[in-house]
Amino acid sequence: MTRGEGKRLFSQFLQLFFAGVAQGCVYALVALGFVLIYKATETVNFAQGDLMMFGAFFGLTASTILGWPYWATILFAIVVMAVVGMMIERIVIRPVLGYPTFTVVMITIGVGYILRGFVTMVPGWGTETYSLKTPFGDSLVRLGGAVIAADQLATIGLTAALCLVLYLFFRFAKLGVAMQATSQNQLAAYYMGIPVQRVNMLIWGLAAAVAAFGGILLAPIAFIHFNMGFIALKAFPAAVVGGFGSVPGAVVGGLIIGVVDALAGFYLAEGFKDIAAYVVVLFVLWFMPSGIFGETVRKKV
Amino acid sequence: MRFIFKTAYDQDIRLFQHGGQMFWYGLLGVALLAAPFALSEYVLSQLHFICIYAIVGLGLMLLVGYTGQISLGHAAFLAVGAYTEALLQAAGVPFVVSISCAALFSAAVGLIVAIPALRLKGIYLAIATIAFNVIVEEIITRWESLTGGNQGKLLKPIELFGYKLTSGASFYYVCLALTVLCCLALINLLRSPTGRAFVAIRDSEISASCLGINLARYKAMSFALSAALTGIGGALYAHKVTFISPEQFTLVQSIEMVTIVIIGGIGSLHGAVLGAAFIIMLPQGISIAKGWLPEAIPQVGLQSVVFGLVLVGFIIFEPYGLYGRWLKIRTYFDVFPFYRRGTFRRQRTYLRSERLR
Numbered sequence: 166m167t168r169g170e171g172k173r174l175f176s177q178f179l180q181l182f183f184a185g186v187a188q189g190c191v192y193a194l195v196a197l198g199f200v201l202i203y204k205a206t207e208t209v210n211f212a213q214g215d216l217m218m219f220g221a222f223f224g225l226t227a228s229t230i231l232g233w234p235y236w237a238t239i240l241f242a243i244v245v246m247a248v249v250g251m252m253i254e255r256i257v258i259r260p261v262l263g264y265p266t267f268t269v270v271m272i273t274i275g276v277g278y279i280l281r282g283f284v285t286m287v288p289g290w291g292t293e294t295y296s297l298k299t300p301f302g303d304s305l306v307r308l309g310g311a312v313i314a315a316d317q318l319a320t321i322g323l324t325a326a327l328c329l330v331l332y333l334f335f336r337f338a339k340l341g342v343a344m345q346a347t348s349q350n351q352l353a354a355y356y357m358g359i360p361v362q363r364v365n366m367l368i369w370g371l372a373a374a375v376a377a378f379g380g381i382l383l384a385p386i387a388f389i390h391f392n393m394g395f396i397a398l399k400a401f402p403a404a405v406v407g408g409f410g411s412v413p414g415a416v417v418g419g420l421i422i423g424v425v426d427a428l429a430g431f432y433l434a435e436g437f438k439d440i441a442a443y444v445v446v447l448f449v450l451w452f453m454p455s456g457i458f459g460e461t462v463r464k465k466v
Numbered sequence: 467m468r469f470i471f472k473t474a475y476d477q478d479i480r481l482f483q484h485g486g487q488m489f490w491y492g493l494l495g496v497a498l499l500a501a502p503f504a505l506s507e508y509v510l511s512q513l514h515f516i517c518i519y520a521i522v523g524l525g526l527m528l529l530v531g532y533t534g535q536i537s538l539g540h541a542a543f544l545a546v547g548a549y550t551e552a553l554l555q556a557a558g559v560p561f562v563v564s565i566s567c568a569a570l571f572s573a574a575v576g577l578i579v580a581i582p583a584l585r586l587k588g589i590y591l592a593i594a595t596i597a598f599n600v601i602v603e604e605i606i607t608r609w610e611s612l613t614g615g616n617q618g619k620l621l622k623p624i625e626l627f628g629y630k631l632t633s634g635a636s637f638y639y640v641c642l643a644l645t646v647l648c649c650l651a652l653i654n655l656l657r658s659p660t661g662r663a664f665v666a667i668r669d670s671e672i673s674a675s676c677l678g679i680n681l682a683r684y685k686a687m688s689f690a691l692s693a694a695l696t697g698i699g700g701a702l703y704a705h706k707v708t709f710i711s712p713e714q715f716t717l718v719q720s721i722e723m724v725t726i727v728i729i730g731g732i733g734s735l736h737g738a739v740l741g742a743a744f745i746i747m748l749p750q751g752i753s754i755a756k757g758w759l760p761e762a763i764p765q766v767g768l769q770s771v772v773f774g775l776v777l778v779g780f781i782i783f784e785p786y787g788l789y790g791r792w793l794k795i796r797t798y799f800d801v802f803p804f805y806r807r808g809t810f811r812r813q814r815t816y817l818r819s820e821r822l823r
Binding site: 260266270271272279281283284285291391401444450 | 530534536538582586588589590592593594596597598600601604607608717724725728732763764766767768769770771772773774775776777778781785812
């Protein structure tokens with residue numbers, strides 16, 4: 166192998182790596198939603214991907230129909246989805262808390278079906294495929310011989326910013342600390358004067374808002390479509406790889422799955438792209454049944 | 467109100483508890499046998515699907531409803547059964563042998579899945595089964611020399627003891643016979659020590675292992691039996707639709723199969739059959755209702771919304787499903803006027819820490 170060829174291969178790898186990280190950021194945002202909700206209500210929200218899709222459609226409405234700028238679009242989608250998330254918690258999830266895991270999983274799957282069907286019925290949304298305009302456009306950035314789309318860099322940057330905001334929120338804000346306390350031990354939190362049910366509702370709102378953010382970030386990479394929520398099926402492996410109860414784990418897991426996905430799609434035979442994430446998750450479950458950052462929980466009889 | 471005065475231990479596990487049950491099940495049997503003479507070809511075709519989904523539902527009920535394990539990947543077993551049947555039929559193997567092979571091979575695959583699944587609980591198990599479903603689907607798509615890939619496989623009608631079963635009625639009798647056989651097999655299994663061990667595992671793994679139940683062994687057995695039943699369902703499904711391709715065995719199919727169990731009522735064999743009937747009739751009901759609704763609403767979206775609403779509604783308002791509703795109605799009249807609302811109240815359990823109501 167000549168030196169030039171080695172350099173070419175490296176820049177190719179770099180390019181794939183960045184594409185993978187950008188995709189992984191979206192997985193990470195969806196996985197973050199899973200983890201937030203799981204920690205708060207012991208519910209795994211299978212509708213997280215559909216919440217993301219729903220948020221992306223609200224963003225689409227704001228940007229194309231109302232003609233708002235990109236930043237206002239993001240804000241609008243986040244606010245609307247926070248309200249939607251809180252409504253779902255209040256109406257659907259609260260009555261079934263404490264039912265077997267399986268039942269609660271199925272109810273969130275049902276919510277996903279409703280959201281997906283609802284989107285097809287709204288005039289102007291329907292079953293078409295849309296794309297969302299971003300201020301970054303189609304410009305490209307050169308980095309050590311690799312060519313990277315500005316959209317991808319923006320996705321990575323915005324995700325990092327969101328993670329920082331969330332970190333500060335959970336670390337310093339009163340509500341964030343209350344959310345942490347609630348997810349660790351509800352009864353103890355209640356005795357400390359935290360309105361547990363209201364906090365749980367807010368956590369659902371937060372998770373839905375994060376999902377909406379992810380949906381808008383995904384729009385330049387993929388397209389907006391009523392089935393785009395199925396991408397969440399790859400965020401499950403992400404959440405599991407990181408350990409289902411861990412917020413930093415979700416981000417790390419998302420990035421791992423995104424990169425594995427991109428590399429497998431290029432270097433391995435056709436078809437491996439679709440299953441790489443699942444093979445990884447089976448391996449992780451085999452060797453570390455509670456993920457990388459997960460904690461093992463024992464239940465009293 | 468009926469009092470059953472028990473004079474022998476055998477009465478506890480007798481197939482029919484009293485004469486009334488024998489009468490009603492007998493009547494149902496006669497009605498089912500007579501169905502092809504009274505019903506149109508279209509309704510009969512729906513009955514085929516109900517039988518097939520009932521078998522699949524029974525398999526899933528054993529795993530989900532009686533052993534308490536989650537599976538969101540059962541479409542993979544359906545696929546294994548369907549493709550085994552298709553390949554063996556193409557190779558000229560008689561139906562009785564090929565459907566047995568479909569069941570056995572599905573059971574073997576079920577055992578392979580069970581080995582990693584034994585260590586997993588709750589949501590981790592659900593995700594592992596999803597992963598399994600996706601991987602099997604991909605293998606079927608890519609292994610073109612064996613499965614035909616996306617081009618799919620065609621099946622010929624069943625040939626049984628030299629007769630070609632081309633008519634709807636003859637296929638119906640095959641489906642019905644297999645459904646009844648599967649039901650009886652499961653009823654028998656559930657009143658045996660093995661079945662009781664499954665139920666013990668569902669109710670509490672710790673207590674079950676303290677009672678000397680080998681958790682790994684029984685969980686693996688439950689997975690294998692459930693997969694075998696689903697494989698039989700898959701073989702019949704392949705014959706019913708006569709054309710199988712990978713996109714029929716996706717996660718969406720798995721979810722629909724689980725819905726049978728939820729809507730029918732977790733933890734009852736009746737529920738599996740009732741749930742199957744409900745799931746098959748739901749799209750028919752929707753297309754009838756579609757006639758009264760404005761034209762702009764697409765069929766796909768409407769079906770999805772109704773499906774979701776039914777699922778959510780059942781879980782919130784009737785967690786015991788259709789069979790649970792029937793039990794409540796029956797109990798109401800049985801003990802009239804002393805029915806109490808709390809009779810069927812469900813105990814809530816929380817996984818991690820003390821929780822608030």
